[in-house]
Amino acid sequence: MGAPVDGWVAAVKAYTSGSGGGCNIVAKLGDGQETAAPPDSTPSTTSGGDDDEDAMWGELMEGAEVPADARVRPTDLHLAAFRGDLNEVETLIEKKKHQINQADSEGMTPLMVAVKQGHMDVAELLLPVSDVHAIDKEEWTVMHWACEVGRLAFVKRLCKEHCELLAMKDKRGLSPLHIACWQGNEELAKILLQNKADMKALTKWGETPLHHAAFFGHVGVCRLLLEHGADPLVKDRLRRSPKSLASGKAASPELQALFREAVAAGPAASESSTASLNG
Template sequence: MSEVDNNGTNVLHWACKGGHVDMFECVLRQYGILMNVQTSPLIQAALKGNRDIIEFLVSTGSNVSQVDDANNTVLHWACLGGYMAVVKYLVRQGSVDINSRNKDGLTPLMTTVIKGKEDVFDFLVRMGVNVSRVDVHGRNILHLASLGGPVEMVRHILGQNLVDINVRDKDGNTAAMIAKRKSRHYNSYNLLVSRVVQ
């Protein structure tokens, strides 16, 4: 599937050049991407980490700034998948807003926090993402890490002093209060409380 001719043209290029939509769909299915679903092939490829497919789709005119029904960008989906190579490629295209928000107010960075991918998180921070954004519930990245991310992500955010540990969301909850309610995040709670006490 990855073989190319002397001009760098692969089977996807030839399927498109020849106008063979059925062949193009067949090739995409080999990568686990379906044409007859509501989510675009570009978004599916981002979620699955298929950088080759993304590059191909972009080179054939796919809109990198497209959004789904919930206003998630391709970058949101790449961050949810946690694939660093795909995130880097999309950000470096220059047509993706790294601070974009979906309908819930979540940014790609917030999605990364929930997924717990520290390398993707650090890359987005280096690229100048706004770390102080909050979602529609007033939750920042530390709240979200405490709500659904791994304890390592909570530790990572705390280690960088990116947000105020005592900030409350719209319901009056700090990150520690959220972690305490989530029994599986007891370690996050202990970590947050130890930071407050210091």
């Protein structure tokens, strides 16, 4: 095996180790296989050509014994986006346009990979040429990923240019606002609400974003949602309301008091707060 192909194999192993967009293959490779290179030392993806790469990818997949649907190898653009190599990404956008919206084994596009890895300069470069409505295997969009990693400036840009992404849900019914709320990211939730994210969006279990914020005990996010008019008494499919989730023994006294006050105040107080916040 030549040095260029060795470098490509190391790059692919780093990508598929679980830190990138691909499936967790390295854990299945066995003791006889080469250890993945750390993400920050991933070598260049330049290799001896596509035939060499296809051959090596086939060998890796056989060694990993992964299912057929996980055998989609990452493209050069995936690897460059994972590494955060802005110059190489710029070159590949011109030379390998067909790779821009290709999905890896997890269904992730290079744009999603760049966002997940926090390479926002690369993400900004890819955004105008990428399909922002693409979804991965969990049916996450780039908006879901931007919320997951808390990239506020990028979320603001997506809201401005592609606000329809706020309504897109994954296979479990999770919207971007659900993600912000379970994380307790108050600033992110505020951005999404200012851009008309739906507080009434339901998961497949009938959970609103407020259910998630209450369950995880995020007082600030709960207060924000309640001020915007979220219903503290709406029940999910298990007959749980946000208030009931905020009333358990594990809930903080502050959270319990917040929901008691919200229920006592009634919907009129919430509507008044919403008007002032949106004004």
